[in-house]
Amino acid sequence: MDDTPRTHPVKPWTFDDHTNSYIRRAAATGIYDIRGGGSKRRLPHFDDLLFLGASMSRYPLEGYRERCDTAVTLGTRHAKRPVKLDIPITIAGMSFGALSGQAKEALGRGANAAGTSTTTGDGGMTAEERGHSDKLVYQYLPSRYGMNPDDLRKADAIEIVVGQGAKPGGGGMLLGQKISDRVAGMRTLPKGIDQRSACRHPDWTGPDDLEIKILELREITGWQVPIYVKIGGARPYFDTALAVKAGADVVVLDGMQGGTAATQDVFIEHVGQPTLACIRPAVTALQELGVHREVQLVLSGGIRTGADVAKALALGADAVSIGTAALIALGDNDPAHEAEYRALGTTAGAYDDWHEGRDPAGITTQDPALAARLDPVAAGRRLANYLKVMTLEAQTIARACGKSHVLNLEPEDLCALTVEAAAMSGVPLAGTDWIPGRG
């Protein structure tokens, strides 16, 4: 053997193991990869921000003793019955169909215990869902699957979905494996076929039309309930301004870490903006229009902790919304199911084939045997606990910043750890007074 020293073998950065596996898979199947969840790539996020806390010039509140409120009201602009929440954390739209009935029930139970709202998804509202959610937001989607004026009138708010962070500009696909008799019936389609959810609404185009659509929905519901407009993180400044112009009571803004039930991986990872990059342009639009806090902003896409909640509020959001994190709280991707995840060719924490309906945790499935694994009472309790922890964490931070309400947090309470995060969020780089792009 030649004893000449050799350099270590080097795998190319560009063609890493994952990329090579992608190429081999594509070559073998001829089909792009579809999966659930949101962006998995490393993105600038709330971890790149820190709170400054109180100091000589800021006066903190006593932890556990001095009051720090968390209640928020959504939809105060036009609705006679705004949505009053005990905490600034809501449950994002997820459909019965994408999720099992037990999972939807658990979401409702957890949200009720925490005093917050849940949201329907594509396919309409089930009676159980309405029954298990004290405050239920009814999504009004392009597909209009299961869209029913009776359900519309039962809702506590209506959320017109224009887009979502995982796939701004994209529709959806519920694969045939998850189309049970009930799901098929709710969507007026044959069992077992792939059900496409359209990317555009069928009866309006653009913000001028949307204004009239909102008028129609208000007339049908007697101007009682708020109208939310949900947008994906594409052009948050303009989209927020146009949603306000169209008459939205609430803007729901979803960054690219926000999950989906099933979309092409290439779409999830390459279209849209990170949540952190979306919030300040949206808040700026609201401020310039003079409606910040009058039109509430709900931010979603990768919210995980009370710190994330507090940072989102400090940057100008009125509330946040969680989807993926709520599913994890219920039991999604739990290492307890590792053997079954392995059998599916994945591992706990990485399982994202939600569209296939084989979820060992019984959450993203319509298989009765798998769905029965999830105890909705116990899972709902876990979600309630999780929501409680996040709320306590946000309060802890708010008190440390001297705020008697979590909504009193402000950008001035923050600094950024990276130049990118400073530029995106509009707060100074730590140790400086420099905000990139502002001189």
Next chain:
Amino acid sequence: MQTLDLDQIDLRGLNATLQAAGVGADRAFEIANPRGAHAIAVGLTAPIEVTVRGSTGYYCAGMNQQASVRVAGSAGPGVAENMMSGRVVIDGDASQYAGATAHGGLLVVRGNASSRCGISLKGADIVVHGNVGHMSAFMAQAGNLVVLGDAGDALGDSLYEAQIFVRGRVKSLGADCIEKQMRPEHADRLRHLLAEAGAPTDPSEFRRYGSARKLYNFDVDNAGAY
């Protein structure tokens, strides 16, 4: 008959009156001076009769349940959208998205209907005495679209289980939409719909179109059709 004059009351007052109707003696209403207003007679839930004396804007009779609404004029976009039941008749023409996503009931357009008539139809019946524009019955899931005149480009594109009947010329069919045999049960259904819509015509003059069902499950070999 009670007359509701939009020169005298606002839209909210109009719709609130109609939405509350149905339990008393007044079951017939006439709407004067619509002047193209949007969202007229939306969200009705009772078997009342409403006649609009003039043309309407967007979403007239939207999400209708049980009511019978007649527009003695033309209708703007999205007339009878998401109708669940009842009957909506347009004496004139209808703009785009007529009957979009409607689940039930009957929509009759005595004139022409513009593009995307019956888009995402979910079970309602639509009869158009004149022509329909392009992309009509796009992604239509259930129900019937009957066209006594001609149909524009890409009729029935990405069609699911809705049925389309056209008497005139079809400029082109959309993806996965094909002509199908008119069997006796289809002719019977068509004859019934034509009679209901005040257009008694021989069903044998129509051709039937439906889904080829080739795009129901994703197949990469069909990628060019998507």
